[in-house]
Amino acid sequence: MQANAAGEAMSVADEQLFDAHAHVYTDDTARYPINTRNSFHSEEELQRRLSRNPITPERLLAAWDEQGITAGAGVQYSSIYKTDNSFLLDSSDRFPDRLSAVVILDATDPATPEALKRCILERNIVGLRLTGGAGPGGDYPWLCSEAALDTWQVAAEHRLPVALMYTPQGPAPAAIERIAALARRFPDVILALDHLGWPGRDQRGEGPSEALLPVFGAPNIFFKATSINYRLFEAQGVDSARFIRRFVDLVGADRMMWGSDFGNTLQPYSEMTQAARASAALLSPSERRQFLHDTASRLYARTGR
Incomplete structure (x- = not known):
């Protein structure tokens, strides 16, 4: 099967993908004010990106057209805008057939549940993303705050669908246990773990860490591989195709998807799609389609919602 799947990977350079994780931002700071306080990147670096290399929806869609991307989800770029989703929402409204919107809101803000309702009913969003770090005790109370539970x-x-990213990188048992409990409490919500949930590596170095076992068995928890994962694999000497093969064996391709992280990961888009396709080399044809396109399209395509 591996030889056939790998051979197929070589013959489908023009296969269609759905990008589940792209970022857009503009140099029009008068209309769309920025807030780079406490961002992962320095304020100076972000200012340079805005002035020299803004990722507008036009630029993103041009990259998609070149690389066979049917459509994708724009994910709010909190490093520049925090929870002001204005530019993302306006961009999605301008290109509704191609670019959908996954907004970021504050999991601890009592106003968030009503804000989310408005985004759903008035702006036709396709997802919510919640992020946060560990508390002083190493726990992640923002996941289950009163406002979060209402959200x-x-x-x-x-x-x-609700995408989750906890920090810092690396499998965190406290976060994983809370996420598994939330999946049981809200079985109708699909939870998408960004960057594969920071999977670490198993003892053989060929698949995700056993620390993720609590979330593997939850059918409403999905996993999104991004360029951040692939760059970590490369730095660690991990074979991405074997890793994704192992991940699919554990959870199924219908719970896995790919997203570029374009706009945050500073890498040519063509290299991102090349890495995605290469990581699917050991999957069957149907698994490839699900991982590279169908899973994300089912969750995040705006058309028809």
Whole structure:
């Protein structure tokens, strides 16, 4: 099977992909004010990006056209805009057939549940992303704050996928246990773990760490591989194709998807799609389609929502 799948990978350079994780931002700071406080990147670097290399939707769609991307999800870029989703929402409204919107809101803000309702009903968003770090005790209380639980309920009522990214990088048992509990409490909400949930490596170095076992068995928890993962694989000497093969064996291709992280990861888009396709080399044809296109399209395509 491996030889056939690898041979197929060589023959489908023009196969269609769906990008589940792209970022857009503009140098029009008068209309779209920025907030780079406490960002992962320095304020100076972000200012340089805005002035010299803004990732507008036009530029993103041009890259998609070149690389066979049918459509994709724009994910709010909190490093520049925090929870002001204005530019992303306006961009999605301008290109509704190609670019959908996954907004970021504050999991601890009591206003978030109503804000999420408005985004769903008035702006036709396709997803919510919640992020946060560990608390002083190493726990992740923002995942289950009172405001967050009300937000989870709104997502459940509207069948809205929720993407999660906890920090710092690396599998965190406290976060993983909370996420698994949330999946049980809200079985109608699809939870998408960004960057494969920071999977670490198993003892053989060929698949995700056993620390993720609590979330593997939850059918409503999905996993998104991005360029951040692939760059980590390369730095660690990990074979991305064997890693993704092992991941699919554990959870199924229908719970896995690919996203570029374009706009945050500073890398040519063509290299991102090349890495994605290479990582799917050991998957069957149907698994490839699910991982590279169908899973994300099912969750995040704006058309028809």
